[in-house]
Amino acid sequence: MTTPTLSSLNLRYTAAVLVARIVASLLGVYxxxxxxxxxxxxxxxxMGVDYxxxxxxxxxxAFLVFLALFLWCYATQGVLKLWLxxxxxxxxxIALAWLIQxxxxxGV
Amino acid sequence: MSTHFRQAMAWVHTWFGLTLGFVLMVxxxxxxxxxxxREIDRWAIPETRxxxxxxxxxxxxxxxxxxxxxxxxxxxxxxxxxVIGELPHPDTxxxxxxxxxxxxxxxxxxxxxxxxxxxxxxxxxxxxxxxxGYATIDPRxxxxxxxxxxxxxxxxxxxxxxxxxxxxxxxGYWIVGLAGLMMLAALVTGVVIHRKIFREFFTFRPxxxxxxxxxxxxxxxGVVALPFHFFFAFTGVVIFAGxxxxxxxxxxxxxxxxxxxxxxxxxGLPHDPAGIAAPMASVxxxxxxxxxxxxxxxxxxxxxxxxxxxxxxxxxxxxxxxxGSDRVALVGQAIHFNASTGEVILEEPAxxxxxxxxxxxxxxxxxxxxxxxxxxxxxxxxxLGCVCIATGFVFFVEKRKHNHxxxxxxxxxxxxxxxxxxxxxxxxxxxxxxxxxxxxxADMAGKGDWEQYSFWAAWALALLHALARNGxxxxxxxxxxxxxxxxxxxxxxxxxxxxxAITTGDHLGKTLFNYWPVAGVDLSLLVSAAIAILxxxxxxxxxxxxxxxxxxxLAQGSPTTNTPP
Numbered sequence: 001m002t003t004p005t006l007s008s009l010n011l012r013y014t015a016a017v018l019v020a021r022i023v024a025s026l027l028g029v030y031x032x033x034x035x036x037x038x039x040x041x042x043x044x045x046x047m048g049v050d051y052x053x054x055x056x057x058x059x060x061x062a063f064l065v066f067l068a069l070f071l072w073c074y075a076t077q078g079v080l081k082l083w084l085x086x087x088x089x090x091x092x093x094i095a096l097a098w099l100i101q102x103x104x105x106x107g108v
Numbered sequence: 109m110s111t112h113f114r115q116a117m118a119w120v121h122t123w124f125g126l127t128l129g130f131v132l133m134v135x136x137x138x139x140x141x142x143x144x145x146r147e148i149d150r151w152a153i154p155e156t157r158x159x160x161x162x163x164x165x166x167x168x169x170x171x172x173x174x175x176x177x178x179x180x181x182x183x184x185x186x187x188x189x190x191v192i193g194e195l196p197h198p199d200t201x202x203x204x205x206x207x208x209x210x211x212x213x214x215x216x217x218x219x220x221x222x223x224x225x226x227x228x229x230x231x232x233x234x235x236x237x238x239x240x241g242y243a244t245i246d247p248r249x250x251x252x253x254x255x256x257x258x259x260x261x262x263x264x265x266x267x268x269x270x271x272x273x274x275x276x277x278x279x280g281y282w283i284v285g286l287a288g289l290m291m292l293a294a295l296v297t298g299v300v301i302h303r304k305i306f307r308e309f310f311t312f313r314p315x316x317x318x319x320x321x322x323x324x325x326x327x328x329x330g331v332v333a334l335p336f337h338f339f340f341a342f343t344g345v346v347i348f349a350g351x352x353x354x355x356x357x358x359x360x361x362x363x364x365x366x367x368x369x370x371x372x373x374x375x376g377l378p379h380d381p382a383g384i385a386a387p388m389a390s391v392x393x394x395x396x397x398x399x400x401x402x403x404x405x406x407x408x409x410x411x412x413x414x415x416x417x418x419x420x421x422x423x424x425x426x427x428x429x430x431x432g433s434d435r436v437a438l439v440g441q442a443i444h445f446n447a448s449t450g451e452v453i454l455e456e457p458a459x460x461x462x463x464x465x466x467x468x469x470x471x472x473x474x475x476x477x478x479x480x481x482x483x484x485x486x487x488x489x490x491x492l493g494c495v496c497i498a499t500g501f502v503f504f505v506e507k508r509k510h511n512h513x514x515x516x517x518x519x520x521x522x523x524x525x526x527x528x529x530x531x532x533x534x535x536x537x538x539x540x541x542x543x544x545x546x547x548x549x550a551d552m553a554g555k556g557d558w559e560q561y562s563f564w565a566a567w568a569l570a571l572l573h574a575l576a577r578n579g580x581x582x583x584x585x586x587x588x589x590x591x592x593x594x595x596x597x598x599x600x601x602x603x604x605x606x607x608x609a610i611t612t613g614d615h616l617g618k619t620l621f622n623y624w625p626v627a628g629v630d631l632s633l634l635v636s637a638a639i640a641i642l643x644x645x646x647x648x649x650x651x652x653x654x655x656x657x658x659x660x661x662l663a664q665g666s667p668t669t670n671t672p673p
Contacts, residue, residue, distance in 0.1 A: 034353065050371075051368075053462055057462055071293060074116040074120050
């Protein structure tokens with residue numbers, strides 16, 4: 001089987017789309033993982049789980065999720081949805097986590 | 109699996125592998141050397157060539173040593189920038205907390221501490237303000253070793269493999285983190301691309317042309333050590349997760365800090381000093397008690413890590429951690445003592461499932477256990493990773509160089525030069541650093557800095573040499589720089605061994621079977637030199653063959669290149 005070169009891929013994606021995909025696969029997913037960690041930890045703490053335990057769970061799984069989502073960015077068609085899901089979803093989760101944290105700290 | 113999917117994965121493999129492969133070479137090679145970092149330290153600092161020592165007596169040896177410890181001048185300067193007003197004289201700052209750390213491979217002991225600062229921070233949220241002091245001592249006498257002597261193994265090669273020694277804004281950590289993630293991606297995509305994974309396990313055709321044998325070797329080394337590569341890339345990024353996702357210090361800081369205070373309260377370990385001075389009880393007696401308790405738990409062992417918090421205060425406590433020489437998980441099983449009464453405050457409970465997984469993962473990467481065969485297997489695994497990445501480069505170049513030669517593209521030529529720099533150039537830089545270490549006078553001021561300059565200078569020269577000599581690649585031939593740098597490395601490696609014998613008298617006849625740290629480094633250098641010479645001879649043979657072929661084609665009037673040789 002042949003490895004497609006940059007130029008052969010350009011037949012299907014313009015350079016701009018490719019750059020948008022690469023940025024989404026790295027920075028977009030990065031923001032998304034922040035969201036998962038933040039929402040996951042605050043959610044678990046709200047359910048009574050110890051902070052360190054909750055943090056460990058997401059620390060140990062973050063990079064495996066990152067890897068899967070990174071690869072998915074290249075396996076799937078369309079770039080816009082990547083930005084919507086990762087940047088949009090990530091920001092949303094971060095905001096939610098911030099609200100949950102505020103609620104939790106109010107009781108202290 | 110659809111063709112689109114496989115092609116997309118191949119694209120990820122090729123381009124991310126190529127761009128971050130150069131970083132990964134550094135991680136794998138210096139990571140492999142780090143398995144024997146302490147031994148390389150012994151080679152580089154001859155006055156520390158003695159047997160590993162246990163944690164010395166605190167009451168007899170360490171207490172007077174810590175009384176002499178002072179804030180480090182470098183950290184004084186850094187802290188001065190964070191506070192309002194002038195810092196007091198370093199001699200007047202009180203030592204608030206301290207640590208001592210050793211492993212079963214350390215003749216010398218690393219100690220350090222935090223000195224309190226009366227000044228207010230410039231940034232009110234800067235709540236962790238103190239000046240660090242650190243030193244290396246001879247645990248037999250309590251004598252301080254000069255700060256100038258660079259531990260080439262544990263303070264240069266080891267941090268190089270995870271930080272690239274790029275300290276600005278932790279940039280090196282981020283590049284390595286990205287490379288680690290891409291290593292994981294390269295492994296997954298590599299498996300996707302090569303469906304016949306089990307056949308490739310046994311396929312190596314060295315007699316075929318370079319492109320085919322490079323790919324065989326790339327697949328074989330990738331598959332043979334697949335779990336090893338995956339595991340090390342994965343645990344590597346997990347270890348520094350706190351840097352890549354600093355969520356505890358930013359977004360979730362309030363929740364994190366609150367959780368910490370709660371935990372400290374539950375454990376009964378005072379978070380803050382009481383402000384009332386109190387004398388120290390005997391730490392040696394605490395060590396005896398800790399060992400008794402470890403033995404009761406059926407894990408007799410020695411102290412690997414000792415810390416004291418709130419030193420000289422009524423709230424002070426001593427924490428003793430067991431050395432992990434006999435297990436994968438690192439130091440652990442901490443027992444905390446009240447510093448002034450000597451009573452046990454807390455024996456840490458068994459780790460939770462997640463904590464055990466975390467300890468196991470980090471421990472397996474950092475390998476502090478005493479198992480020499482396994483340590484060597486780590487080296488082999490790391491070097492297989494290097495072979496896998498290097499053959500990836502070679503395959504990339506071989507596959508494209510004929511095309512690039514025809515259409516005048518410089519791609520293959522540049523990649524080849526970078527590959528030479530990261531494979532043989534990296535070896536040259538390392539060997540040159542060892543040679544410099546033996547040539548510079550032992551008591552020279554700033555010797556460690558010069559050793560580091562020599563490393564980077566040699567590497568930069570190797571890059572220039574590779575760029576200058578690889579015109580052959582643009583004619584679809586092998587660059588002579590590969591062969592020449594093999595000879596360069598072999599010469600430097602043999603010179604390093606010879607210089608060690610001349611300057612310290614510790615030649616192989618004396619160290620073999622008597623002092624393995626130095627004998628091991630010497631032998632490794634000689635074996636590497638022999639392999640480099642062998643490689644140089646094979647390369648010469650290939651170069652000649654290619655040149656003859658090119659001349660024959662030229663004579664037949666069908667030049668393969670668009671530029672005359």
